[in-house]
Amino acid sequence: MNYFELFALNHSFVLDTNELRAKYLELQRAVHPDKFANASEQDRLLAVQQSARINDGFGMLKTPISRAEYLLSLAGIELAHEYQTIKDPMFLMEQMELREALEDISTSSDPEQEIIDFQQQIDRHIRGFEQQFVDLFAAGDQSSLNTAADNVRKLKFMLKLATEARELEERLLGF
Amino acid sequence: MALLQISEPGQSSAPHQHRLAAGIDLGTTNSLVASVRSGQATILLNDQGVGSIPSIVHYGEHEIKVGLEAKAHAVSDATNTVVSVKRFMGRTLEDIQASHKELPYNLSASENGLVTIETRTGVVNPIQVSSEILKPLVELAKSTLAGELDGVVITVPAYFDDAQRQGTKDAAELLGVKVFRLLNEPTAAAIAYGLDNDQEGIIAVYDLGGGTFDISILRLNKGVFEVLATGGDSALGGDDIDQVIADWIIAQSGYDGDHSPALQREIMQLACRAKESLSSQDHTELTLNLPCGNDWHGQLSRDVFDSLIQPIVKRTLMACRRAVRDADINTSDILKVVMVGGSTRVPLVRDKVGQYFEQQPLTSIDPDKVVAIGAAIQADILAGNKPDSDMLLLDVLPLSLGLETMGGLTEKVISRNTTIPVAKAQEFTTFKDGQTAMALHILQGERELVEDCRSLARFELRGIPPMAAGAAHIRVTFQVDADGLLSVSAMEKSSGVQTSIEVKPSFGLTDNEVANMIKDSMTFAKDDMQARMLAEEKVEASRVHEGLVSALKIDAHLLSSEERAPIEQAMAQLASAQAGSDLKSIKDAIALCDKVSQDFASRRMDQSIRQALSGQSVDNI
Numbered sequence: 001m002n003y004f005e006l007f008a009l010n011h012s013f014v015l016d017t018n019e020l021r022a023k024y025l026e027l028q029r030a031v032h033p034d035k036f037a038n039a040s041e042q043d044r045l046l047a048v049q050q051s052a053r054i055n056d057g058f059g060m061l062k063t064p065i066s067r068a069e070y071l072l073s074l075a076g077i078e079l080a081h082e083y084q085t086i087k088d089p090m091f092l093m094e095q096m097e098l099r100e101a102l103e104d105i106s107t108s109s110d111p112e113q114e115i116i117d118f119q120q121q122i123d124r125h126i127r128g129f130e131q132q133f134v135d136l137f138a139a140g141d142q143s144s145l146n147t148a149a150d151n152v153r154k155l156k157f158m159l160k161l162a163t164e165a166r167e168l169e170e171r172l173l174g175f
Numbered sequence: 176m177a178l179l180q181i182s183e184p185g186q187s188s189a190p191h192q193h194r195l196a197a198g199i200d201l202g203t204t205n206s207l208v209a210s211v212r213s214g215q216a217t218i219l220l221n222d223q224g225v226g227s228i229p230s231i232v233h234y235g236e237h238e239i240k241v242g243l244e245a246k247a248h249a250v251s252d253a254t255n256t257v258v259s260v261k262r263f264m265g266r267t268l269e270d271i272q273a274s275h276k277e278l279p280y281n282l283s284a285s286e287n288g289l290v291t292i293e294t295r296t297g298v299v300n301p302i303q304v305s306s307e308i309l310k311p312l313v314e315l316a317k318s319t320l321a322g323e324l325d326g327v328v329i330t331v332p333a334y335f336d337d338a339q340r341q342g343t344k345d346a347a348e349l350l351g352v353k354v355f356r357l358l359n360e361p362t363a364a365a366i367a368y369g370l371d372n373d374q375e376g377i378i379a380v381y382d383l384g385g386g387t388f389d390i391s392i393l394r395l396n397k398g399v400f401e402v403l404a405t406g407g408d409s410a411l412g413g414d415d416i417d418q419v420i421a422d423w424i425i426a427q428s429g430y431d432g433d434h435s436p437a438l439q440r441e442i443m444q445l446a447c448r449a450k451e452s453l454s455s456q457d458h459t460e461l462t463l464n465l466p467c468g469n470d471w472h473g474q475l476s477r478d479v480f481d482s483l484i485q486p487i488v489k490r491t492l493m494a495c496r497r498a499v500r501d502a503d504i505n506t507s508d509i510l511k512v513v514m515v516g517g518s519t520r521v522p523l524v525r526d527k528v529g530q531y532f533e534q535q536p537l538t539s540i541d542p543d544k545v546v547a548i549g550a551a552i553q554a555d556i557l558a559g560n561k562p563d564s565d566m567l568l569l570d571v572l573p574l575s576l577g578l579e580t581m582g583g584l585t586e587k588v589i590s591r592n593t594t595i596p597v598a599k600a601q602e603f604t605t606f607k608d609g610q611t612a613m614a615l616h617i618l619q620g621e622r623e624l625v626e627d628c629r630s631l632a633r634f635e636l637r638g639i640p641p642m643a644a645g646a647a648h649i650r651v652t653f654q655v656d657a658d659g660l661l662s663v664s665a666m667e668k669s670s671g672v673q674t675s676i677e678v679k680p681s682f683g684l685t686d687n688e689v690a691n692m693i694k695d696s697m698t699f700a701k702d703d704m705q706a707r708m709l710a711e712e713k714v715e716a717s718r719v720h721e722g723l724v725s726a727l728k729i730d731a732h733l734l735s736s737e738e739r740a741p742i743e744q745a746m747a748q749l750a751s752a753q754a755g756s757d758l759k760s761i762k763d764a765i766a767l768c769d770k771v772s773q774d775f776a777s778r779r780m781d782q783s784i785r786q787a788l789s790g791q792s793v794d795n796i
Contacts, residue, residue: 006784007788008788023788025399025567026787026788027784027787027788028567028569029565029567029787030783030784030786030787031780031783031784031787032567032568032569032657033596033656033657034356034556034557034567034568034657037326037355037356037557037558037559038194038325038557038558038559038718039718039722040715040718040719040722040765040768040769041715041719041769042719042769042772042773042776043722043776046776046777046780047780048596048654048656048657049596049598049654050780050784051596051657052595052596052597052598052654053598055593055594055595055596055597056597056598056599058594059593059594170500
């Protein structure tokens with residue numbers, strides 16, 4: 001039983017996270033070890049294992065990036081712990097430019113505004129890659145799936161930038 | 176719907192029987208016990224009408240005293256009077272010497288380096304001392320509730336690591352008490368608070384106790400208590416506030432002579448009283464009798480006090496900030512801030528916490544009682560007294576778990592703030608031809624270097640089938656249960672050989688030490704030991720038997736009659752073994768039951784998972 005089946009959801013990148021969360025809580029209510037405080041050792045251990053599996057599944061399906069990776073792994077493309085790099089020169093060039101832009105923000109004339117603009121720009125990229133992933137994954141042929149995998153790799157770069165931008169924002173706003 | 180509806184009528188041998196359970200707040204400074212009676216969680220009072228006892232143990236000439244009676248010896252017999260032992264739990268002698276400059280004890284180390292205290296009645300470890308503190312609380316619960324306890328919930332700081340949690344559990348088990356659950360203190364407070372007010376939304380629990388600090392961010396929704404993030408410091412609390420005042424007093428008094436154990440204690444007590452009076456006054460007068468015969472008089476103002484403790488308060492706020500970030504929320508998302516622990520009475524703490532969260536923190540529930548109340552509510556539910564309860568606690572791992580890799584670095588296997596229970600597998604391979612063993616070093620903490628993390632255990636995987644280098648694939652599974660306790664199993668994948676694991680807990684107790692401790696404990700003489708083990712095994716046997724009886728009743732459809740027969744046979748064997756008094760045959764019968772019912776148990780679990788989601792319209796979840 002894969003995680004989509006466990007949560008009785010369609011094998012799809014697009015999902016209703018409220019529905020996912022509601023189902024997650026229902027499943028935990030059924031198997032959480034606290035329901036088995038008076039049960040035998042064997043049943044308690046089984047409950048711990050099942051509860052852990054449900055937690056893992058929820059974590060996997062919860063965020064778009066891990067959901068995308070999981071869908072690809074079900075389709076036979078394993079991205080976790082891989083060392084493959086991106087060979088798209090256009091993308092790499094753009095990454096360098098974005099990094100430079102991020103570095104320049106703190107010395108700019110209006111860093112507070114610039115960091116917000118920068119974050120919006122990154123968000124647009126992220127949404128773009130996610131949308132492309134939906135289409136490529138739906139196509140389903142091997143070449144589309146390979147491109148979808150590249151998309152996920154690019155998405156990871158963007159998410160890393162988003163994290164760094166957020167850290168900079170915190171520093172700028174004096175948290 | 177659930178696999179075992181324990182309290183459903185007709186399933187248990189004694190339906191609707193009220194099971195006795197209690198919640199215990201084993202605190203650094205004070206400890207208390209609470210229980211749900213007539214639907215209300217209340218703190219249990221002893222014959223003097225007192226609920227909370229000081230967490231102090233005095234090892235006297237003739238007897239061991241706990242609580243107020245022990246406190247009376249804190250100055251006069253400081254070396255044999257253990258206070259704040261919670262700070263020693265799961266810690267090594269080195270840890271303690273590094274963090275405490277002056278302690279009035281004669282300290283030593285156990286086989287594994289764990290700190291031990293030399294008292295006049297012998298060497299004791301923090302688990303034994305904690306067990307002494309638990310004893311009168313358990314006795315109080317037994318006498319108030321009039322019967323043996325089915326189990327207890329004991330609270331621990333959310334930021335306690337594996338060794339500290341295991342030590343706490345061992346302390347209760349030393350008394351022969353079943354621990355339903357170790358519950359994180361802030362989560363316990365959230366239960367007491369949330370159920371009282373039927374709250375929904377995100378709350379922060381700021382818990383500054385005598386020796387530990389926790390911050391937890393929880394989402395409360397329809398009986399679900401979901402911890403989003405937790406943070407803190409398991410060695411930061413009121414004791415540290417006392418220490419900075421004590422240092423200030425010594426500096427002010429100009430005394431530079433020896434610090435006898437009695438003088439150390441006296442200064443600490445003076446500091447503590449000064450702190451307490453500054454919670455309501457602007458300044459306080461101090462008098463210290465110095466060994467040189469002179470008395471020192473001084474005055475401590477609130478302003479000076481505030482500046483002394485400012486660094487401590489700041490450290491707690493840094494932890495708050497990190498927890499808010501880990502929870503992926505903004506402070507403005509937080510509906511309420513709940514204050515827990517005696518140290519939140521300090522005005523500066525309240526002010527700064529209010530400033531950080533931009534709201535007035537809640538102090539409506541007594542910060543000293545709220546944790547025990549929450550634990551009692553949880554214990555009542557776990558005992559099965561509230562079958563209709565829809566409470567669900569989803570807590571998190573407070574500190575990342577990792578493995579030592581090449582070059583003294585750690586590699587994270589499970590990150591902090593992951594919801595528990597959690598299981599993660601990691602694969603390893605051999606690097607030499609014919610290699611049959613492998614060593615793993617498990618660490619807990621956030622830092623990159625092994626030396627900056629806490630060593631939890633060293634494992635040796637043995638019995639790997641000899642193969643060419645790199646051919647063996649060993650899958651090691653790390654599992655953390657709902658108590659936050661780690662267990663590890665390993666399997667060689669290509670051959671399916673279950674690798675045996677030799678656990679060498681770095682800071683836990685060796686089997687020998689555990690055995691000796693039980694032997695030493697005054698309550699259990701040798702014959703008692705046997706009787707106790709037999710009694711415990713019989714309880715487990717009846718759990719297994721009752722579980723199977725009810726399982727066969729509800730889910731007979733999951734078994735063919737051929738599959739059912741061996742289960743019934745094993746149950747008959749268990750019933751007859753349980754009636755006798757041979758420990759081994761009861762154990763064997765339980766093992767047999769487990770074995771023949773294993774498939775059945777998994778099928779039932781799968782069924783309950785399917786049923787959980789069937790017929791549920793998402794709109795009304």
